[in-house]
Amino acid sequence: MRFADMDFDIPDSTVEFEQRLITVLSSPKTQELLDEVHHRADGMDGDPRPLYRHLGRAGLLAPSWPKEYGGLEADPTATVKLLEHMVQYGVPQSLYYISVQIVGSLILQSGTDQQRRTLLPRLASGELTMCILFTEPGHGSDLAGITTSATGNDDGSWTLDGRKTYNLKTAYADLALCAVRDGGETNRYESITLFLVPLTGPGISIRPIPSLSDEQFHDVRLTNVRVEREATLGRVGEGWGLITRMFTAERNGLDYYARARYWLEQITARITQAGREPHVEELVGLAHHRARLRASHLLCYRVLQGLSQGEADIAQASLAKWHCSETAQGIAWWAVQTWGVDALEPGPHTFDAAFREAPGMTISGGASEVLLDIVAGARLLDHASTGG
Incomplete structure (x- = not known):
C-alpha cells in the first residue's frame, strides 16, 4: 500500500467517537478510578482493570472490531484517537493494548468461532485481560x-x-x-x-x-x-505463522506514537509557559520532533488501514514500530538534554517517567536492529522480484 492510496480524512463517525471518549474520560467516575490506579495500593504499578471495565461498559475499548464482538466497526482513526486520549488522560494503556489490540486482534483473525464468541466480547468490555x-x-x-x-x-x-x-x-x-x-x-x-x-x-x-x-x-x-x-x-x-501475523498488529507503533505525541505536547507547554518566547535551539528541536511525529502518525495509520483491509505487511509494521519508538525515545531524551535535571523534578510537566521508560522503548516489542533487518530484507526481496 502506498501513501498515495491512503485516505487521511477523519470521518464524522470518528469525530463523534472522540467527543464521546472525551466525555467519559473527563467524568468524575473516571477520575476516581484513575486516582485509585495511580495510588498503587497493590505495591506494583496499579491495577487498571476496574478502570478498563468502566471504559468497556461505555463501549470504548475496541472501536474497530465488529459489533457482534463488542466493537463499533469504526474507522481505524477511532483507534488512533483512543490511544492518544488514553495517554493524555493518564490511563495506563499497556495492558489494554496487549489484551485488545495485540492478542484480541489475533483471536479475531485466527481464533475458532467459539474463541471469538467467548473471548472477544469480554476483552471489549474490559472483563478479561491478557498478556x-x-x-x-x-x-x-x-x-x-x-x-x-x-x-x-x-x-x-x-x-x-x-x-x-x-x-x-x-x-x-x-x-x-x-x-x-x-x-x-x-x-x-x-x-x-x-x-x-x-x-x-x-x-x-x-x-x-x-x-x-x-x-x-x-x-x-x-x-x-x-x-x-x-x-x-x-x-x-x-504457531510461528501466527506469531508473524501477530507482529503486524503489535508493531504498528501506535502506542509509542501516542506517548511521543503527549510528551511533545508537554515539552511545548513547558517551553511556552508564562508566555515565555522559546529560544532558537528550542524552536529547532520542536520542529525536528514535530516532523518525526507527523511521520510516525502516517506510518501507524498505514499499518492500521492495511489491517482493516486484511492486508498485513510485517515490513511496514516493523518500519512503523522502529520509527515510532525511536521518535518517542528521542523526544524523552531531548527534554532532559534541554533542561538537564530540572526536567526530572516533580511538577506539571515532569519527564522523569518518560526518561526512565525511554531506554527500553527500542528493545521491547521488537528491537530496532531486528526491525531494520526485517525491513531491509523485505525491500531486497521486492527489488529482486521486480528484476531491479
Whole structure:
C-alpha cells in the first residue's frame, strides 16, 4: 500500500467517537478510578482493570472490531484517537493494548468461532485481560529458540513446562498467549504452538522483576500446567505463522506514537509557559520532533488501514514500530538534554517517567536492529522480484 492510496480524512463517525471518549474520560467516575490506579495500593504499578471495565461498559475499548464482538466497526482513526486520549488522560494503556489490540486482534483473525464468541466480547468490555508469554531466558528476540514444552496427553489435553521472562503486566492478566515447543517437526519453526493459558490454575508462578520504568515486568514459571485441547490458538505446529501475523498488529507503533505525541505536547507547554518566547535551539528541536511525529502518525495509520483491509505487511509494521519508538525515545531524551535535571523534578510537566521508560522503548516489542533487518530484507526481496 502506498501513501498515495491512503485516505487521511477523519470521518464524522470518528469525530463523534472522540467527543464521546472525551466525555467519559473527563467524568468524575473516571477520575476516581484513575486516582485509585495511580495510588498503587497493590505495591506494583496499579491495577487498571476496574478502570478498563468502566471504559468497556461505555463501549470504548475496541472501536474497530465488529459489533457482534463488542466493537463499533469504526474507522481505524477511532483507534488512533483512543490511544492518544488514553495517554493524555493518564490511563495506563499497556495492558489494554496487549489484551485488545495485540492478542484480541489475533483471536479475531485466527481464533475458532467459539474463541471469538467467548473471548472477544469480554476483552471489549474490559472483563478479561491478557498478556503474552514469549520471551525466555537466554533467547531474547530469538523466539524460534524457545524451549518451553507442551506434552500431549491421552485425553487430548496438554501439559506445559518451562519459564518465560520479561513479560509485561502478567500479574494483572487472566489469560496468557503462550508460545511453546510441541515436540513435532524437527524444524525449529514448525514445532511451535500457541496456547491460551489461564493464569489462575495450579503450577503457575508469577514473580515481579524490578525495572527502571513504571511498567511492571514478570518472570513466569510453568510446572506441569494442564490445559485443555480447546486452549490451542490455531493448529498444532503452526504457531510461528501466527506469531508473524501477530507482529503486524503489535508493531504498528501506535502506542509509542501516542506517548511521543503527549510528551511533545508537554515539552511545548513547558517551553511556552508564562508566555515565555522559546529560544532558537528550542524552536529547532520542536520542529525536528514535530516532523518525526507527523511521520510516525502516517506510518501507524498505514499499518492500521492495511489491517482493516486484511492486508498485513510485517515490513511496514516493523518500519512503523522502529520509527515510532525511536521518535518517542528521542523526544524523552531531548527534554532532559534541554533542561538537564530540572526536567526530572516533580511538577506539571515532569519527564522523569518518560526518561526512565525511554531506554527500553527500542528493545521491547521488537528491537530496532531486528526491525531494520526485517525491513531491509523485505525491500531486497521486492527489488529482486521486480528484476531491479
